[in-house]
Amino acid sequence: xxxxxxxxxxxxxxxxxxxxxxxxxxxxxxxxxxxxxxxxxxxxxxxxxxxxxxxxxxxxxxxxxxxxxxxxxxxxxxxxxxxxxxxxxxxxxxxxxxxxxxxxxxxxxxxxxxxxxxxxxxxxxxxxxxxxxxxxxxxxxxxxxxxxxxxxxxxxxxxxxxxxxxxxxxxxxxxxxxxxxxxxxxxxxxxxxxxxxxxxxxxxxxxxxxxxxxxxxxxxxxxxxxxxxxxxxxxxxxxxxxxxxxxxxxxxxxxxxxxxxxxxxxxxxxxxxxxxxxxxxxxxxxxxxxxxxxxxxxxxxxxxxxxxxxxxxxxxxxxxxxxxxxxxxxxxxxxxxxxxxxxxxxxxxxxxxxxxxxxxxxxxxxxxxxxxxxxxxxxxxxxxxxxxxxxxxxxxxxxxxxxxxxxxxxxxxxxxxxxxxxxxxxxxxxxxxxxxxxxxxxxxxxxxxxxxxxxxxxxxxxxxxxxxxxxxxxxxxxxxxxxxxxxxxxxxxxxxxxxxxxxxxxxxxxxxxxxxxxxxxxxxxxxxxxxxxxxxxxxxxxxxxxxxxxxxxxxxxxxxxxxxxxxxxxxxxxxxxxxxxxxxxxxxxxxxxxxxxxxxxxxxxxxxxxxxxxxxxxxxxxxxxxxxxxxxxxxxxxxxxxxxxxxxxxxxxxxxxxxxxxxxxxxxxxxxxxxx
Amino acid sequence: xxxxxxxxxxxxxxxxxxxxxxxxxxxxxxxxxxxxxxxxxxxxxxxxxxxxxxxxxxxxxxxxxxxxxxxxxxxxxxxxxxxxxxxxxxxxxxxxxxxxxxxxxxxxxxxxxxxxxxxxxxxxxxxxxxxxxxxxxxxxxxxxxxxxxxxxxxxxxxxxxxxxxxxxxxxxxxxxxxxxxxxxxxxxxxxxxxxxxxxxx
Numbered sequence: 001x002x003x004x005x006x007x008x009x010x011x012x013x014x015x016x017x018x019x020x021x022x023x024x025x026x027x028x029x030x031x032x033x034x035x036x037x038x039x040x041x042x043x044x045x046x047x048x049x050x051x052x053x054x055x056x057x058x059x060x061x062x063x064x065x066x067x068x069x070x071x072x073x074x075x076x077x078x079x080x081x082x083x084x085x086x087x088x089x090x091x092x093x094x095x096x097x098x099x100x101x102x103x104x105x106x107x108x109x110x111x112x113x114x115x116x117x118x119x120x121x122x123x124x125x126x127x128x129x130x131x132x133x134x135x136x137x138x139x140x141x142x143x144x145x146x147x148x149x150x151x152x153x154x155x156x157x158x159x160x161x162x163x164x165x166x167x168x169x170x171x172x173x174x175x176x177x178x179x180x181x182x183x184x185x186x187x188x189x190x191x192x193x194x195x196x197x198x199x200x201x202x203x204x205x206x207x208x209x210x211x212x213x214x215x216x217x218x219x220x221x222x223x224x225x226x227x228x229x230x231x232x233x234x235x236x237x238x239x240x241x242x243x244x245x246x247x248x249x250x251x252x253x254x255x256x257x258x259x260x261x262x263x264x265x266x267x268x269x270x271x272x273x274x275x276x277x278x279x280x281x282x283x284x285x286x287x288x289x290x291x292x293x294x295x296x297x298x299x300x301x302x303x304x305x306x307x308x309x310x311x312x313x314x315x316x317x318x319x320x321x322x323x324x325x326x327x328x329x330x331x332x333x334x335x336x337x338x339x340x341x342x343x344x345x346x347x348x349x350x351x352x353x354x355x356x357x358x359x360x361x362x363x364x365x366x367x368x369x370x371x372x373x374x375x376x377x378x379x380x381x382x383x384x385x386x387x388x389x390x391x392x393x394x395x396x397x398x399x400x401x402x403x404x405x406x407x408x409x410x411x412x413x414x415x416x417x418x419x420x421x422x423x424x425x426x427x428x429x430x431x432x433x434x435x436x437x438x439x440x441x442x443x444x445x446x447x448x449x450x451x452x453x454x455x456x457x458x459x460x461x462x463x464x465x466x467x468x469x470x471x472x473x474x475x476x477x478x479x480x481x482x483x484x485x486x487x488x489x490x491x492x493x494x495x496x497x498x499x500x501x502x503x504x505x506x507x508x509x510x511x512x513x514x515x516x517x518x519x520x521x522x523x524x525x526x527x528x529x530x531x532x533x534x535x536x537x538x539x540x541x542x543x544x545x546x547x548x549x550x551x552x553x554x555x556x557x558x559x560x561x562x563x564x565x566x567x568x569x570x571x572x573x574x575x576x577x578x579x580x581x582x583x584x585x586x587x588x589x590x591x592x593x594x595x596x597x598x599x600x601x602x603x604x605x606x607x608x609x610x611x612x613x614x615x616x617x618x619x620x621x622x623x624x625x626x627x628x629x630x631x632x633x634x635x636x637x638x639x640x641x642x643x644x645x646x647x648x649x650x651x652x653x654x655x656x657x658x659x660x661x662x663x664x665x666x667x668x669x670x671x672x673x674x675x676x
Numbered sequence: 677x678x679x680x681x682x683x684x685x686x687x688x689x690x691x692x693x694x695x696x697x698x699x700x701x702x703x704x705x706x707x708x709x710x711x712x713x714x715x716x717x718x719x720x721x722x723x724x725x726x727x728x729x730x731x732x733x734x735x736x737x738x739x740x741x742x743x744x745x746x747x748x749x750x751x752x753x754x755x756x757x758x759x760x761x762x763x764x765x766x767x768x769x770x771x772x773x774x775x776x777x778x779x780x781x782x783x784x785x786x787x788x789x790x791x792x793x794x795x796x797x798x799x800x801x802x803x804x805x806x807x808x809x810x811x812x813x814x815x816x817x818x819x820x821x822x823x824x825x826x827x828x829x830x831x832x833x834x835x836x837x838x839x840x841x842x843x844x845x846x847x848x849x850x851x852x853x854x855x856x857x858x859x860x861x862x863x864x865x866x867x868x869x870x871x872x873x874x875x876x877x
Contacts, residue, residue, distance in 0.1 A: 005749065070751055070752065071740065071744070071751040072737070072740040072741060072743075072744045072751055102736070105753075109752050109753075109754065148765060151764075151765075152765065160762075160763065183764040184764055184765060184767075209752075210752070210754040211752060211754070212743070212747070212750035212751055212752035212754065212755055212833075213750075213751045213752065214749055214750055214751070215744060215749040215750075215751050216749070217749070218744050218745065218748060218749035221744060221749075222741070222744065222745060222848075225741075225852070226852070229852060229854065233854050235853070235854065235855065235856035236731070236855060236856055238856075241731045241855060245856065284730070284731065284732075284733070284767070285731075285733045285855060286733050286734060286767075287733035287734055287735025287736075287737075287854070287855075288735065289735065289736055290735060290736065290737055290740055291735050291737075291854075292735070292737065292852075292854035293854070294733045294735065294854065294855070298767040299767075300766070300767045306765065306766065306767050307765075307767070
């Protein structure tokens with residue numbers, strides 16, 4: 001029976017080689033694969049075999065929304081971009097990247113749950129989608145424009161309500177770290193899918209929809225929405241939009257310690273200007289579609305590029321703060337990040353490339369002359385503007401860096417490559433991503449935590465999609481009067497006990513250390529990471545935002561226990577399809593196994609689930625180490641819990657069949673990957 | 677009791693309204709009804725939604741709450757009775773709401789009296805009686821000759837006009853707006869807002 005709400009029923013398929021545009025039914029895939037990440041995984045399993053490389057015209061660029069997009073469901077502005085990713089490396093593999101903002105609901109209202117692009121146009125084109133119709137249009141006039149300029153042209157042509165996903169020059173030139181941007185700062189960064197768009201000669205996807213998404217139980221959705229609003233946000237105080245009207249209430253993101261988003265974390269020139277009402281600069285909380293939190297700010301001023309600011313995207317060039325400490329977060333810091341957005345380069349990889357270049361320069365492995373970069377003045381506008389333009393145009397040394405930091409380092413080899421391991425922790429064939437451990441200062445400057453290590457080795461991109469997991473740790477730190485940088489695991493465990501019992505089934509899961517405090521407790525790593533993956537797959541398939549979901553930690557209640565059933569309640573309200581917690585986790589497990597099958601088919605082995613030696617050699621701030629044998633044991637346990645082969649980490653045929661993935665099982669057997 | 681608005685009062689309200697929507701005029705016990713030169717009379721609205729656009733986050737929750745609740749689960753900004761106009765590059769977001777005009781063009785333009793004053797809820801909002809509406813869109817045209825976008829719009833699927841009815845006294849967009857942009861201004865005496873005091877956005 002077709003569900004009563006949620007999905008709009010059609011997938012739009014565009015072949016840029018033949019200019020053929022067709023539609024297929026979403027219900028060929030859902031409710032089984034839900035949407036977003038699950039739907040994209042299945043499409044890629046069916047259509048993107050390992051033989052297809054990222055820039056091969058046969059690669060698919062999948063834009064997948066889920067059942068919740070285009071509805072009132074809180075944080076449902078997101079969707080997933082999927083396909084064979086050029087950034088994952090050295091092996092290109094199936095990967096995913098989430099995007100916020102306002103594009104996803106527009107695609108649904110235009111009548112499509114997803115868009116699948118294949119082929120390659122013989123000249124630059126863009127796609128215009130409106131109310132059950134799509135056209136491939138000439139983009140000669142758009143090619144070479146920055147991401148803002150291109151959107152302005154498209155708004156002029158198709159109206160300001162049109163939402164656009166667009167690449168900059170980095171994407172046009174097939175950089176492996178090119179993003180796809182929408183509006184002023186929301187982007188699909190991970191995976192380098194901007195380069196895939198460029199390889200297809202596809203400059204932009206513009207969409208405008210006036211249809212509607214049917215919600216099966218509108219009153220229930222109102223109720224759940226109000227409940228979620230009340231958990232995460234309050235109306236702001238009259239005097240300050242960043243402070244809650246209700247004194248003492250904590251905005252329930254980042255563990256409740258940082259309030260609504262903005263430049264508030266990094267004081268300096270720009271924030272001072274924004275606080276001075278006569279300056280002409282300002283910052284205001286800015287919301288993604290249907291989100292009550294507003295974890296971003298939009299910043300404007302007379303001589304800066306305006307737009308939204310969020311985390312890495314605005315914190316990309318912190319070197320400028322060291323260069324000009326008296327200015328702190330300055331206009332240069334901001335403009336550098338915005339130049340990255342205009343050229344369409346993923347800020348997160350730049351946050352590895354820049355310090356790595358500094359290390360290499362320091363060790364005299366590269367010179368200003370060889371690179372054409374003013375490496376002696378990292379932190380300056382001169383350095384960053386040259387660097388970003390070089391990368392976007394693949395000019396000189398920039399041609400190498402456009403391949404991403406990890407590939408560039410591997411090409412240079414020797415010591416330069418070794419230096420890069422500080423920033424790119426994952427060893428093997430499925431690395432390519434900058435470390436993003438955040439917890440208590442990261443590792444090794446901060447503290448080692450077994451579940452984080454296991455999450456990282458198992459992924460092929462930034463594993464911390466679940467910001468809410470980190471928020472839980474931070475929240476516990478704030479509760480005991482410490483913060484993200486100062487908290488120590490011993491102190492936060494007591495706070496986490498009831499929280500982790502609710503989320504992971506045992507109070508003991510909060511004990512990250514052995515009782516003597518001298519070594520790490522790996523006992524709970526595997527079960528925690530299994531549930532973490534199930535949560536993540538659900539959240540990315542419904543599709544909801546990882547700043548809010550899963551809701552693990554309540555900063556405003558005495559025991560801080562969260563509620564990981566909220567996502568599934570929204571799903572049931574919208575679609576009318578029941579989803580018990582147990583069923584939802586089984587669904588998450590199935591989707592996680594499907595992704596593992598994709599990875600294995602792309603060549604992943606147990607050896608790829610690992611770190612560079614550095615991560616076993618260094619001690620953390622508490623004098624403890626990750627031990628290789630502990631990690632290996634934990635991997636084995638995780639594979640077992642997932643029903644994968646405990647030696648190889650490959651899903652077994654029996655497990656694939658048990659999960660209803662018969663066609664996957666058959667192909668795995670045919671390719672000789674899985675034993676029964 | 678009905679009384680005609682004299683020229684001085686009109687001028688005063690025009691001056692005040694020039695300051696923006698924040699300056700709504702609630703009159704003393706004189707006026708509860710706005711009378712037109714031709715003698716037709718419409719009771720003034722007793723509630724209106726006002727917006728402080730400086731803090732709008734552009735999340736569009738107001739539009740979605742409206743559509744979800746008032747269009748029976750059909751979720752879309754196209755079915756909302758509130759409107760967020762956004763210039764993303766300039767960072768300029770403008771919530772636009774129905775003024776519940778003193779002399780409502782929509783009501784005056786309706787050929788079948790489908791537009792009525794909601795006395796039952798006490799808001800005196802200008803509302804569409806769906807049983808009477810013939811879907812001719814005269815109200816949409818009438819409104820858009822003064823306001824952009826027209827605050828009355830058209831539900832093509834049901835072939836009926838739709839417009840803000842203040843959720844019969846308890847506007848849900850106001851309740852769910854996470855930034856406190858929206859508020860309800862109420863006056864038992866009636867509010868002289870919208871056209872003709874304000875005629876244009």
